[in-house]
Amino acid sequence: MVDRTQPITRITTFAGWGAIALLLAVSLGSLLAVWLNTDISAGFTPADFRIIRFTLTQAFLSALISVILAIPLARALARYDFRGRQLFITFLGASFILPVIVAVFGILAIWGRSGLFSNILQHPLNIYGLTGVILAHVFFNLPLATRLILQGWLSVPTEHFRLCATLGMTAKDVTKHIERPILHATLPAAFLTIFLLCITSFAVALTLGGGPRATTVELAIYQALRFDFDLPKAALFATFQFMLCTTIALLVLSFSKPTRFSIGLDRPAKRWDGQSRFHKYTDISLLTLAGLFLFLPLAAILIKGIGHLPKLPASVIPASINSLMISLTSATICISLALIIASLIIRLTKNSPRTARAIEGISFLSLVASPFVIGTGLFIMIFPFVSPFKLALPITALVNAIMALPFAIRIILPTMQRAEASYGRLADSLGMSQFARFRLAIWPRLKPSAGFAMGLAAALSMGDLGVITLFASPDNATLPLTMYRLMASYQTDAASAVALLLITISLTLFWIFDKGGRIEHRIR
Amino acid sequence: MKTLTFFAVGFGLACATQTIAQDKPELTVYTYDSFVTEWGPGPKVKQAFEAECNCTLNLVAAGDGAALLARLQLEGAQSDADIVLGLDTNLTARAKATGLFAEHGQQKQDFNIPIEWHDTTFLPYDWGYFSFVYDNTKLENAPDSFEALAAMSDDFKIVIQDPRSSTPGLGLLLWVKAAYGDRAPEIWSGLAPHVLTVTKGWSEAYGMFLEGEADMVLSYTTSPAYHIFAENDATKSAALFNEGHYMQIEVSGKLAASDQPELADQFLAFMTTDKFQTLIPTTNWMYPVITLKDGLPSAFDTLIRPADSLIISADEVEAIKKEALEEWLTALSQ
Numbered sequence A: 001m002v003d004r005t006q007p008i009t010r011i012t013t014f015a016g017w018g019a020i021a022l023l024l025a026v027s028l029g030s031l032l033a034v035w036l037n038t039d040i041s042a043g044f045t046p047a048d049f050r051i052i053r054f055t056l057t058q059a060f061l062s063a064l065i066s067v068i069l070a071i072p073l074a075r076a077l078a079r080y081d082f083r084g085r086q087l088f089i090t091f092l093g094a095s096f097i098l099p100v101i102v103a104v105f106g107i108l109a110i111w112g113r114s115g116l117f118s119n120i121l122q123h124p125l126n127i128y129g130l131t132g133v134i135l136a137h138v139f140f141n142l143p144l145a146t147r148l149i150l151q152g153w154l155s156v157p158t159e160h161f162r163l164c165a166t167l168g169m170t171a172k173d174v175t176k177h178i179e180r181p182i183l184h185a186t187l188p189a190a191f192l193t194i195f196l197l198c199i200t201s202f203a204v205a206l207t208l209g210g211g212p213r214a215t216t217v218e219l220a221i222y223q224a225l226r227f228d229f230d231l232p233k234a235a236l237f238a239t240f241q242f243m244l245c246t247t248i249a250l251l252v253l254s255f256s257k258p259t260r261f262s263i264g265l266d267r268p269a270k271r272w273d274g275q276s277r278f279h280k281y282t283d284i285s286l287l288t289l290a291g292l293f294l295f296l297p298l299a300a301i302l303i304k305g306i307g308h309l310p311k312l313p314a315s316v317i318p319a320s321i322n323s324l325m326i327s328l329t330s331a332t333i334c335i336s337l338a339l340i341i342a343s344l345i346i347r348l349t350k351n352s353p354r355t356a357r358a359i360e361g362i363s364f365l366s367l368v369a370s371p372f373v374i375g376t377g378l379f380i381m382i383f384p385f386v387s388p389f390k391l392a393l394p395i396t397a398l399v400n401a402i403m404a405l406p407f408a409i410r411i412i413l414p415t416m417q418r419a420e421a422s423y424g425r426l427a428d429s430l431g432m433s434q435f436a437r438f439r440l441a442i443w444p445r446l447k448p449s450a451g452f453a454m455g456l457a458a459a460l461s462m463g464d465l466g467v468i469t470l471f472a473s474p475d476n477a478t479l480p481l482t483m484y485r486l487m488a489s490y491q492t493d494a495a496s497a498v499a500l501l502l503i504t505i506s507l508t509l510f511w512i513f514d515k516g517g518r519i520e521h522r523i524r
Numbered sequence B: 001m002k003t004l005t006f007f008a009v010g011f012g013l014a015c016a017t018q019t020i021a022q023d024k025p026e027l028t029v030y031t032y033d034s035f036v037t038e039w040g041p042g043p044k045v046k047q048a049f050e051a052e053c054n055c056t057l058n059l060v061a062a063g064d065g066a067a068l069l070a071r072l073q074l075e076g077a078q079s080d081a082d083i084v085l086g087l088d089t090n091l092t093a094r095a096k097a098t099g100l101f102a103e104h105g106q107q108k109q110d111f112n113i114p115i116e117w118h119d120t121t122f123l124p125y126d127w128g129y130f131s132f133v134y135d136n137t138k139l140e141n142a143p144d145s146f147e148a149l150a151a152m153s154d155d156f157k158i159v160i161q162d163p164r165s166s167t168p169g170l171g172l173l174l175w176v177k178a179a180y181g182d183r184a185p186e187i188w189s190g191l192a193p194h195v196l197t198v199t200k201g202w203s204e205a206y207g208m209f210l211e212g213e214a215d216m217v218l219s220y221t222t223s224p225a226y227h228i229f230a231e232n233d234a235t236k237s238a239a240l241f242n243e244g245h246y247m248q249i250e251v252s253g254k255l256a257a258s259d260q261p262e263l264a265d266q267f268l269a270f271m272t273t274d275k276f277q278t279l280i281p282t283t284n285w286m287y288p289v290i291t292l293k294d295g296l297p298s299a300f301d302t303l304i305r306p307a308d309s310l311i312i313s314a315d316e317v318e319a320i321k322k323e324a325l326e327e328w329l330t331a332l333s334q
Helices: A010-036 A046-079 A085-092 A100-111 A116-121 A130-154 A158-166 A171-199 A203-209 A217-227 A231-253 A277-306 A316-351 A353-362 A371-382 A392-429 A434-462 A479-488 A492-514 B002-016 B042-053 B065-078 B092-097 B146-150 B167-194 B202-210 B223-231 B261-271 B298-302 B314-332
Strands: B026-031 B056-061 B083-088 B122-135 B158-161 B195-199 B216-220 B236-238 B245-255
Touching (some): A010 A316, A010 A371, A046 A171, A085 A130, A085 A277, A085 A492, A100 A116, A100 A203, A100 B202, A130 A171, A130 A392, A171 A231, A203 B195, A203 B202, A217 A231, A217 A371, A217 B065, A231 A371, A316 A353, A316 A434, A316 A479, A316 A492, A371 B065, A434 A492, B042 B056, B065 B083, B065 B092, B083 B092, B083 B261, B092 B122, B092 B245, B092 B314, B122 B167, B122 B261, B158 B167, B167 B195, B167 B216, B202 B216, B223 B236
Parallel strands (some): B158 B195, B158 B216
Antiparallel strands (some): B083 B245
16 A cells, blocks of 8 residues: 555545445344354254255356356357347346246246257156256356356457467467466356355255255255244254355365456457357357357247236236335445445455455355345344334345345456556556546446446346345235245236246346446447 | 435335324234235235224235244244234144244134134134146046056156145145055155156246146145136146045134234134135135135036045144155155
8 A cells, every 4th residue: 555645545444344244244143143043952964964965066066067168158259249249248147137936937948848849859858857957057157157257358458369469379379378367367256156156046956956855955944944943953054054155165266366467458359369260150159059048948938928918917016116126226235335345355455465365255255145044134133123024125125235245246356456456556646536536547447347247236136036025015025026926826927927027127227237338348 | 325325225214114104903914925915815805804893904924824933933922913814734733832822712613624623722714625736638537546646657747845845745745644654655655756846835836837847736626716717717627536635724823912902803703704705715716614605606616525634633743744754855865
């Protein structure tokens, strides 16, 4: 911090630690609340260890396959420019933000026993089992992996590629000098994010897993909390999940190696490598395959829902408004927290890199936390003071913000680090005030990432069916909850229409914030 | 950023102050999700009860039957709930053990259910039989017992619900146990190849069946009535099993800590009158617990009526459940 002429105001630092405290209160505090409400007397049985083993196996395979498939896909998107590319990239995110139950039905419409492929093959496919679980998890997470890797790819200053072209480098050389270092920096975090997401999978794993073999820790937590009301067992599982995931997170993050690319001039990226006919054809076929894999289930949901739109019940209007309010509030909170925490991490990196690392690790916490435990813990904390129903919407917005925070930080932090490294000193030497410094030097470079993060947070919150189930009264139901309640009253047709409405709103929100086109550096 | 924070805080306050002061007494009823939807009994029950109680009836949805009990245990005696509507007899012993419920205090009544009702804490409001539902245009000879089902070819698939997260799933577990006792593990091994998958709750399983993923789904004998009545679709049938069918009797109870005990009593009495009961068949798709003045809707005439009604008494459920769950997990995890 010696190279600053402006002293750092205390307020921003306080805000940073405040944000961390909030994150900790919601993720760890809620777990603590569950613990304190119980007598500690639980222990693991052999059956529990089977559950833990299955949880880890499916999460590892899902994350590995998602990331491996995402590498060529991201590369194709980075170097092959085609009409509709931005739209493709936006819609790529769609499967990630789908409510679980909708996605499962979409996948079954394509891969199920009476799905598209079974009809074409005239023989029922049976995906139930580990295959089904991994298929669904890759469907969910391939887009996220692709976006995270693509973001790293596009962060390479275009001047580097120009230099490569001038030096007559082949695609192989570019891979060695540019792509591999970029992957080294982005892959571990992408893998980790997806791994942790899959750890807390529950309905997908059970439904497509074909039976109790496919029981995950999250189901055990749900069972303990909602079915047996065995709080000690729930707390034990949740704590174990926490510790295990934290260990894995630290391990994986230690593999990540930041890039040391120099600064560019923010010109639009242009690639000279990988333009040969061979590369073009492989890129095109890759994009087509991935497109079919990701968009066919969505098309199925669209086709199913569109005919039933007239059956939409009147209650979708207040539900949509509730969902939108929650979603926008949640995205706002999420992005504010992410910016505050990211700048705290950057500020700490110089003088106390260990603390910075630790905070980066903490920012993954809410991914590992079970939504059921968070919900129950908050319930225990709030209930003595005020009726949880009255706080249903703000609580849901806050929890959703915290749940989306790991993604937001993951998206924002690298860009902010780069902007800081490139222009921070210049801004300091110009003696800019903090606000001007952020507005002129950092924000323009951060905008695309911030938009993506905010879109993601908004859309994720829109489709969430976690804490709201514990807090909602009939009057403040959200859209996913309405959909679920319709399904529970035989109204599957109306539910499919609500699903379509939900996806449309989520995607629109995502598109507005993300605007596909802004994923590249286009400052002027 | 500050404006954003203000926005968030303002939004929170707006939500917190939403409740408008009411001078009428309020009765709060915790129930399951499907009860409160526009298609469920909720809105009509509210209208009918408020017409005679000079009060406000708050129906609060809290997941399914089991989640309902967990919610109540979480809230304890401070709960706002005066009545809990939607537990079934597989849960009543656990519910009673919490000590949160008071005696229902209603006069003994002869209910139109296949068993004698002696419970002094919980009152039944509807009942039905679990059964497997199939599409009669695709399947001509439905299996007529668990053994016949086990003997079907391996590509005959059923979807069931997980007994660890769903009340029908638990019902099936107890059904097999009640019908076969110690032979239950053997029956489950026979069924295992046919179990396409196990879902978290009824909705997912039934949705998968409607999409054609499985040949049969665990539901109720009354499910076909919905399709006939609401969709004019007679293609769904329930398979009649020789072993008899396990019953689900849904009950309500009064909370000991209720601040509206008189209103709660009034509601419990109302619940077993024709006004409430007549709503049950075509909104909750279950049987009413009294003989209705106007009889059952004609869609119910076509339904199968099991000769034997199976049920495990509430006090035995807890012990049997544990053992049955172990057997189920072992058989299906092979």
